[in-house]
Amino acid sequence: MTRIVFVLFLLVIPFLSAKAQENSINSADSLQIQEYLKVLNSKEFEQKYYGIHIYEQYDESNIVYAPDSSFKVFTFNGEFVSTSITKVSKSYLHFLDNQKKTTKAVEANFKNIIAIHQLSYSNYLVLEAETIGNPFDSDCLTTLTAIWIEIDKEKNIFQRKIIDQKKEEKDKKLMFSSYECGKIESDKTSKVYFKKETKQLVFRCVTKSANEPYKYIFYDWNGKLFVFVKEETMFFPVD
DSSP states (O other): OOOOOEEEEEOOOTTTTHHHHTSOOOHHHHHHHHHHHHHHTTOOOOOOSTTOOOEEEEEEEEEEEOTTSSEEEEEEEEEEESSSEEEEEEEEEEEEOTTSOEEEEEEEOOOEEEEEEEOSSSEEEEEEEEEESOTTSTTOEEEEEEEEEEEETTTTEEEEEOSOHHHHHHHSSEEEOOSSGGGSOGGGSOEEEEETTTTEEEEEEEOSOSSSOEEEEEEEEOSSSEEEEEEEEESSOOO
């Protein structure tokens, strides 16, 4: 399925997982997390390198519910260790009934979800984040991604949707960057905003222009899809 990813490199900020933590983990979810971790950490690999123990270790887990509790997403992050260390992630989306019991579970492709916003009965905006490098280092990098998904609650299926077809076809991947994020003041970094009251999605990025260093791209949700409103550059941030 086609997805569009808006990746923003921004300053590591303390609210990174605050939204996800709003949902207290109940005993059933805690048990499900332990079951997933048991399976994920029991995977065996062939010994392809001389005497090197190859393994995957997942030690970070999270769960986030949709605002209407129609589904929930378990996310797991860890490392694949061989001759080098690579970050890995797994996620599982559970469709829920009116009693919040799982009716179907499918493997999804999310990382660290920090918020799920409901756009309409069947449409949602998922915000996820990934930190590259040590979050305590000045040269770390955090990506914030906005993903639009549609849920078929009768058939228990979901699909990723395209936020901006024209920009995706032109740029393949829209990427807004601010380097050495730990050394940049908070008002100098790229950001993404979703205004729940108006359902407006706003991307702010830092450009290389000294005269107009801030670029803003605005989208409005019209009930069915995101509509491009405008793109403008400014000398001062307006947020």
